[in-house]
Amino acid sequence: MTTKExxxxxxxxxxxxxxxxxxxxxxxxxxxxxxxxAVTALRNEGCNxxxxxxxxxxxxxxxxxxxxxxxxxxxxxNYPAYKESQIYCFKEIDSTNSFAKRLLxxxxxxxxxxxxxxxxxxxxxxxxxxxxxxxxxxxxSGRTFVSPEKTGxxxxxxxxxxxxxxxxxRITAFTAVxxxxxxxxxxxxxxxxKWINDIFVEGKKAGGILTEGTxxxxxxxxxxxxxxxxxxxxxNPDAFSGDLANIAGSIVQDGQSKVSRIEFAAxxxxxxxxxxxxxxxxxxAEYKDYSFIIGNKVVVHSLIDNEKGDYFAKVVxxxxxAGLVVETEDGTVKTLVSGEVSLRSSQxxx
Numbered sequence: 001m002t003t004k005e006x007x008x009x010x011x012x013x014x015x016x017x018x019x020x021x022x023x024x025x026x027x028x029x030x031x032x033x034x035x036x037x038a039v040t041a042l043r044n045e046g047c048n049x050x051x052x053x054x055x056x057x058x059x060x061x062x063x064x065x066x067x068x069x070x071x072x073x074x075x076x077x078n079y080p081a082y083k084e085s086q087i088y089c090f091k092e093i094d095s096t097n098s099f100a101k102r103l104l105x106x107x108x109x110x111x112x113x114x115x116x117x118x119x120x121x122x123x124x125x126x127x128x129x130x131x132x133x134x135x136x137x138x139x140x141s142g143r144t145f146v147s148p149e150k151t152g153x154x155x156x157x158x159x160x161x162x163x164x165x166x167x168x169x170r171i172t173a174f175t176a177v178x179x180x181x182x183x184x185x186x187x188x189x190x191x192x193x194k195w196i197n198d199i200f201v202e203g204k205k206a207g208g209i210l211t212e213g214t215x216x217x218x219x220x221x222x223x224x225x226x227x228x229x230x231x232x233x234x235x236n237p238d239a240f241s242g243d244l245a246n247i248a249g250s251i252v253q254d255g256q257s258k259v260s261r262i263e264f265a266a267x268x269x270x271x272x273x274x275x276x277x278x279x280x281x282x283x284x285a286e287y288k289d290y291s292f293i294i295g296n297k298v299v300v301h302s303l304i305d306n307e308k309g310d311y312f313a314k315v316v317x318x319x320x321x322a323g324l325v326v327e328t329e330d331g332t333v334k335t336l337v338s339g340e341v342s343l344r345s346s347q348x349x350x
Contacts, residue, residue, distance in 0.1 A: 018056030178271035204249025207231035
C-alpha cells in the first residue's frame with residue numbers, strides 16, 4: 001500500500017479525528033516531508049484534508065478513491081474464501097474484458113493433456129480485473145458500453161471451472177443474480193433483470209453483462225468464461241446523450257453514493273464467484289424471481305438471418321438453461337437463446 005493510501009485509510013477510519021503528521025509518518029515509516037507531499041497529492045485528487053493548529057490532519061468529507069492496494073486490502077480481509085484470486089486494478093483501460101483475454105492468451109493453455117488446470121490455469125481462475133473507466137467498453141453485439149469515471153464500476157472475472165465451460169447463458173444469468181444480491185445487500189433496494197443480461201433499477205438500465213469464452217481449438221473445449229460487468233452507481237448526466245440519456249439509469253437515484261465503490265465492487269466480485277458454485281436450480285429460480293418480463297409481450301429482434309425478422313411474442317417462462325420461452329402471435333411456443341436474439345424493451349405490455 002502506498003503512502004497516500006495508508007494516509008487515506010488512517011484518516012477514513014478515524015473520521016473527525018486530528019492525526020498528527022508525526023503519527024502518520026510513524027505509521028507509514030516515512031519522513032514528515034513525505035507525509036506532507038502525499039497529503040498535497042491527495043488534496044489535488046479531491047480529498048478535503050484540513051490541517052489543524054497542532055499540526056494534525058482531518059479528513060473533512062468522505063472520499064471514494066479507488067486503488068489496487070485498497071481494493072486488495074478490503075477484498076482479501078472481508079472475503080477470505082477468495083484470497084487466492086488475482087486482482088488487477090486500473091484507473092483507465094481500453095476494456096477489462098480485453099485485458100482478461102490478453103492475460104489468457106499470454107499464459108498459454110489453461111489445461112494439460114488430462115484436462116487438469118495448469119499452473120497458469122490455477123493462477124488465472126477466479127481472477128478479478130477492475131477499472132475506474134474504460135475507453136473502449138463493449139456490450140453485446142459489438143455495441144459501445146459508455147464507461148464514465150468515478151460514477152460506476154467496470155469488472156471482469158475469469159472463470160475456468162473443472163471440465164471447462166458448457167453453459168455460457170447460465171453463467172450470464174447467474175452473474176445477473178449475483179449483481180442483484182450485491183445491490184440489495186449494499187444499497188437496500190430491489191433491482192430487477194431483463195433477460196438475459198441487463199440490470200434494471202427504477203425502470204431504467206443500470207448495468208449489463210458481457211460473457212465471452214476462450215476456446216482451445218485442439219480439444220474443442222471452451223476453457224474459460226470472461227465475465228464482464230458494467231454498473232452505473234450514480235448518474236453522470238454528461239456521459240450519456242441522445243436516446244441513451246433516456247434509457248440509462250443508475251443504482252443511486254439522487255446524488256452520490258454513500259457507499260464506497262471499493263465496498264460495492266468487492267461485494268459484486270465475491271457474489272459472482274459464490275453464485276457460480278451454487279445449486280443451478282436454486283439460482284435459476286432466483287433469476288426468475290428477479291425477472292420482470294415473464295408474462296409480458298416483447299418485440300424479438302433476430303441477431304442472425306431470420307426470415308421472420310422482428311416479431312411480437314409473449315414471455316411464458318425461463319427454462320433450466322436460462323433460455324427464454326415465448327409464445328408467438330400464431331400460438332407457436334419456442335425457446336430463445338442468448339446471442340441469437342435481443343429484446344426491445346422500451347415498452348412492455350401485458
